[in-house]
Amino acid sequence: MAQSVRPVAVVGSMRIPFCRIFTNYADIGNLEMLTAAVKALVEKYNLKGEILGDVVAGAVMKHSRDWSMAREAVLSSGLNVHTPAHNSDRACGTSLSTAAEIAARIAIGEIDSGIAGGVDTASDVPIVFGRHFQQILLKSSRGKSFGQRIAPWLGFRPWIDLKPHLPSVTESRTGLDMGRSCELMAQEWNLTQKEQDELAYQSHMKAAAAWKEGFYNDLVTPFHGATTDNNVRPDTTLEKLAKLKPAFDKKSGKGTLTAGNSTPLSDGASAVLLASEDWAKAHGLPVLAYLTHTATAAVDFAGLQGPREGLLMAPTYAVPKMLDKAGLKLQDFDFYEIHEAFAAQVLCTLKAWESADYCRTKLGRKEPLGSIDRAKLNVKGGSVALAHPFGATGGRIVGALAKILAQKGKGRGLISICTGGGMGVTAILER
Numbered sequence: 001m002a003q004s005v006r007p008v009a010v011v012g013s014m015r016i017p018f019c020r021i022f023t024n025y026a027d028i029g030n031l032e033m034l035t036a037a038v039k040a041l042v043e044k045y046n047l048k049g050e051i052l053g054d055v056v057a058g059a060v061m062k063h064s065r066d067w068s069m070a071r072e073a074v075l076s077s078g079l080n081v082h083t084p085a086h087n088s089d090r091a092c093g094t095s096l097s098t099a100a101e102i103a104a105r106i107a108i109g110e111i112d113s114g115i116a117g118g119v120d121t122a123s124d125v126p127i128v129f130g131r132h133f134q135q136i137l138l139k140s141s142r143g144k145s146f147g148q149r150i151a152p153w154l155g156f157r158p159w160i161d162l163k164p165h166l167p168s169v170t171e172s173r174t175g176l177d178m179g180r181s182c183e184l185m186a187q188e189w190n191l192t193q194k195e196q197d198e199l200a201y202q203s204h205m206k207a208a209a210a211w212k213e214g215f216y217n218d219l220v221t222p223f224h225g226a227t228t229d230n231n232v233r234p235d236t237t238l239e240k241l242a243k244l245k246p247a248f249d250k251k252s253g254k255g256t257l258t259a260g261n262s263t264p265l266s267d268g269a270s271a272v273l274l275a276s277e278d279w280a281k282a283h284g285l286p287v288l289a290y291l292t293h294t295a296t297a298a299v300d301f302a303g304l305q306g307p308r309e310g311l312l313m314a315p316t317y318a319v320p321k322m323l324d325k326a327g328l329k330l331q332d333f334d335f336y337e338i339h340e341a342f343a344a345q346v347l348c349t350l351k352a353w354e355s356a357d358y359c360r361t362k363l364g365r366k367e368p369l370g371s372i373d374r375a376k377l378n379v380k381g382g383s384v385a386l387a388h389p390f391g392a393t394g395g396r397i398v399g400a401l402a403k404i405l406a407q408k409g410k411g412r413g414l415i416s417i418c419t420g421g422g423m424g425v426t427a428i429l430e431r
Contacts, residue, residue, distance in 0.1 A: 009288075013398065023267075049078070052079060055071075055117065061122060092390050095395035099272055106276050113275040114273075139152040171421070204232060204233045312348070
């Protein structure tokens with residue numbers, strides 16, 4: 001039996017300040033940060049004791065102890081303990097993907113309300129030992145006699161086995177980290193450092209202005225000594241940015257990605273409350289905006305079935321797919337929230353949409369998608385300034401864009417997020 005699709009309301013959001021690695025949250029883990037964001041959301045919208053349809057949240061860098069992180073956050077949030085929860089992650093697109101999941105389930109009537117969240121720590125990362133040492137421990141633990149338990153240790157090599165293995169954002173298929181991968185994109189699209197620095201500068205100026213005007217005051221809750229995002233640099237200049245050296249490609253002489261036009265490693269958490277219109281009305285809660293469309297896509301960044309594509313170019317595929325379903329053009333938006341993993345990623349994406357050749361050969365389109373009005377891009381700052389805790393960025397963007405649309409009174413916003421693994425997650429918010 002066919003059923004109607006219900007509008008999905010973005011009621012509101014909360015997050016903790018995003019902080020650079022090894023600063024305010026140096027000794028704080030994912031669970032503590034996620035709990036703080038969810039609890040702040042519960043308190044903001046008077047949800048204490050409420051049973052929600054589901055809570056979905058995830059993280060990229062996490063310990064094995066975080067296997068039930070979302071549920072544990074619920075149990076400490078003030079929500080009714082009968083509220084279910086589960087973990088879900090999609091690299092940098094994690095909390096936009098969790099929002100998409102909650103929204104889809106509200107739309108079909110499975111649930112009436114839910115929280116989408118995300119968190120990440122670059123400070124409290126899991127540090128493990130190699131597989132050889134792991135196998136020694138496991139074989140020893142399975143031994144039934146003293147001899148069987150001690151035998152595996154005869155192969156123990158402390159100078160090798162006790163060397164810790166640190167996590168990284170390196171793609172196993174290519175051996176390249178995200179920065180080096182984006183360097184290749186920047187070179188393919190002939191980007192200069194000056195172009196990237198200009199976008200980074202605007203990101204900091206817009207973020208600083210947004211904080212100064214109080215835009216983020218009711219979206220961010222103080223946590224562990226932090227009251228604002230501590231990566232925002234209101235005093236930066238194009239001259240200062242120009243002096244920075246390449247951070248990833250340091251030898252070829254072609255490197256243009258610097259610490260100034262790239263996101264820093266950082267810690268933080270976000271949470272977004274989504275609901276049906278009836279649920280929001282019954283609880284006396286506002287509707288800031290509606291989440292109307294989402295899409296995901298992936299690229300062949302490892303060259304498994306053809307030429308290698310740029311690791312962070314998948315949004316160039318996801319956005320037009322979403323626009324077609326929505327019956328919209330790229331220019332039909334009042335605001336564009338394009339995640340600034342690197343300034344170069346944003347510029348490569350915009351150039352690709354402007355390129356007739358790329359749109360024809362890669363996207364199968366007769367005409368290019370065209371240009372956007374840059375004045376409408378990341379109007380309250382982007383990830384280069386505000387920072388990028390991997391799993392939390394989507395929630396930050398959804399919450400901020402919903403508020404922007406509510407303040408305007410009407411309008412439409414596009415969200416585009418690139419992710420590790422060569423994927424892209426996109427969404428449309430409307431009011």
